[in-house]
Amino acid sequence: MANLWKKATASLLTAALLSGGAPGLSANAGTPVISETISAATLAKDTAETAGKISVTQKGSLLLISGKGALTAATLKDTDFSEITEVQVKAGITAIGSGAFLDQKTIKKVSLPDSVLTIETNAFRGCETLEELQFGSALKTIGSFAFYRCKSLASIALPDSVKTLETGAFQECTALKTAALGNGVKKLPIQLFRGCTSLETVELNPSLEVIGEQSFCLCSALKNIVIPSGVYRIDKNAFSGCSALSLNLPEDLEDQGDGSYRKRGGLKISGTYLYSEAEKVLTLVNQERVKAGLEAVVMDRELLEGAMTRSAELNVLYSDRRPNGASFDSVSSKAKAENRLIGVSSAREAMEVWMQSDGFKSHILDPEVKSIGVGCFSQGNLKCWVQLFGTEKAENPGSQADVSKVTDIRITGENASFYLDKTSLELEPGKTENLTVYLKNTGFSQASAAVAPETFQWESSDSSVVSVDENGTLTAKKGGEATITCTSRYGDRQSLSCKVKVEVKLTAIRPEAKTLRLAVGKKYAPKMELVPSNVTNASLTYKSSRPSVVTVTADGKLWARKNGTAVITCSSGKIQTKFTVAVRNYVSAVRVTNAPTDLNVGEKLVLQTKILPTNALYKGVTFQSSDPKIASVTKNGILKANKPGRVKITCQAKYGAGAVKSFYLTVHPKTPVIYGKALEGGLRLAWKIPEGATNCTVYWTNAPGRSFRRLYSGTNRSYTWKNLRKGRTYYFKICAMAKVGKKNVYSPWSKVLEVTVK
Secondary structure: OHHHHHHHHHHHHHHHHHHOOOOOOEOOOOOOEOOOOOOHHHHHOOOHHHHOOEEEEEEOOEEEEEEOEEEOOOOOOOOOOOOOOEEEEOOOEEEEOOOOOOOOOOOOEEEOOOOOOEEOOOOOOOOOOOOEEEOOOOOOEEOOOOOOOOOOOOEEEOOOOOOEEOOOOOOOOOOOOEEEOOOOOOEEOOOOOOOOOOOOEEEOOOOOOEEOOOOOOOOOOOOEEEOOOOOOEEOOOOOOOOOOOEEEOOOOEEEOOOOOEEEOOEEEEEEEEOHHHHHHHHHHHHHHHHHOOOOOOEEOHHHHHHHHHHHHHHOOOOOOEOOOOOEHHHHOOOOOEEEEEEOOOOHHHHHHHHHOOHHHHHHHOOOOOOEEEEEEEEEOOEEEEEEEEEOOOOOOOOOOOOEEEEEEEEOOHHHOOEEEOOOEEEEOOOOEEEOOEEEEOOOOOOOEEEEOHHHEEEEEOOOOOEEEOOOOEEEEOOOEEEEEEEEEOOOOOOEEEEEEEEOOOOOEEEEOOOEEEEEOOOEEOOOEEEEOOOOOOOOOEEEEOOOOOEEEOOOOOEEEOOOEEEEEEEEEOOEEEEEEEEEEOOOOEEEEOOOOOEEEOOOEEEOOEEEEOOOOOOOOEEEEEOOOOOEEEOOOOEEEEOOOEEEEEEEEEOOOOOOEEEEEEEEEOOOOOEEEEEEOOEEEEEEOOOOOOOEEEEEEEOOOOOOOEEEEEEOOOEEEEEOOOOOOEEEEEEEEEEEEOOEEEEOOOOOOEEEEOO
């Protein structure tokens, strides 16, 4: 249903824009305002699945809506709203559907939970009595005309979660005085607050970028609004009819003359203004004029600077029109004609080309010309040349040195087509690379202008892999892939991207031992350490010097076939290592016959082992604990529990690779000791929490043989029990608890303590 209304709205809006008006549309202040109504057929459309999940309950003037899924208009079609003033939507509802509360005239308050992510088209349209509106903190989208003509709504505050506002969402909310837009909204849509005649205060978030057409049209009470510095575009008539408004604009937003604003400039290029070449051109021009019997022309200060500006603009767009769409003579009121050229390397070549063109030559030899300005702009190996001719007396500019600088050029969207010099890269960690953005010169296909990096915003999809700074310099940090995106700060925010792959190259391979000892018939996969450990391009190959003794598979698994020795070579490209495998009647397997699963702190155990085969050479074993602080093990196999936790104990044959046995041990807290003291009409218990335990639990009973009940559990170290019967004996026991991973482990129970009340 939401999609149906979006299509209908879009169709009507498009028709109105093209025709300038349509039945049911108002033509005030430019683009028409949409005022269509929802058909009964659309509202009657039902979703059986949703209807079964949503319940609607009326309690006096309160309407409670609960369940799961989207609330639709069909679900509410049989609800009597005549006495309803408040609507509470409970958690579980994910959307308020299109037209759900259309034209309800009694509702004053609506509360929405965090589960509501979308308020669809026309959801509360025409709720003229709605005064108070509470949004959930996870709301993402408010659809077209969702609160259109909610004429009693006085204020709104959108949560930061809102990313999308659609056409006319709060249009003609005539009582609306304050509006705070959350930090998630980057674009205000067409007609957002159109006709909100009481609107006085609007808080725009710093992340806002675009203010759409007629967003605040006819907001006649709006007096002051601060446009955030990040806004790069304000569309036509956004503030039309705001008769009391003082608009506070960023300095770089420029009026386009049609009610819209754009960022000034839009393009920065670096290059050198060659005043020395301009003087050479002037000399050559006057030589030609003297040959023709004409007076020499003089360099004019204003025309000179205008010509320099035009020569930089030719680097961007080779045309008789400027990149901003204006005519060439807009650069100076003195400019009556222009000669331009791109690509030649010297003043003499430029003059030769101009003199071969009848049109350009006529400008140079025009007897009416008295002043001239010559521009030469160089970027890399490309030079752009311009002559501006004037009929007024020249103002001498004086001698000037060549100047290298970054120039800001205003450019219209249709004249901008950017590309990156690299769209994919492979780097090694620690290496840097510069990305350069180029602008295609649509007037001269053989030229492109290098754009200064500050024209763009640079971002990495994963800065832990590749970072990028404001100059477009990439720094590879670790193995992986990332996409670098640069987005124009101006115009239509064109974006370009480069995919970067960071490869960590292998420098060394280290085997687990220089000599491995294997039992005959044993299969074993040796551990190979790659240096660096985060290598991304290692593919290992293996080779045995004596396959009859030791064979090796493609993935490095060894098989000891018979007694003897063999050398195994492990390679990756030019990187390789070698190790020796000795095959004898070594230990092939080891067992721990009394491996425990649990011990208490302080307990000891001598581990007993079994060697296979029983006649193996060198039967010695070694023991190792993954964390000796939890449980330690000596070279003789004496295992000791030290503190609560879980640990891996490994027993390995000294001679016999792969002959290893491991088990896991959980260490429980030490049993606490409980002390008791009889009091008048009560008793006092005390204990110490064992090291590594988090709390203790005390149980009691008042007769031997009866079951114990819990008296206390927590982190305290004592407990006083009052109002007990004098002369009665109580029995207590205690245990400690520790957290091991996600599990609780307990100590054994203490000895039972007897205390007789005084």
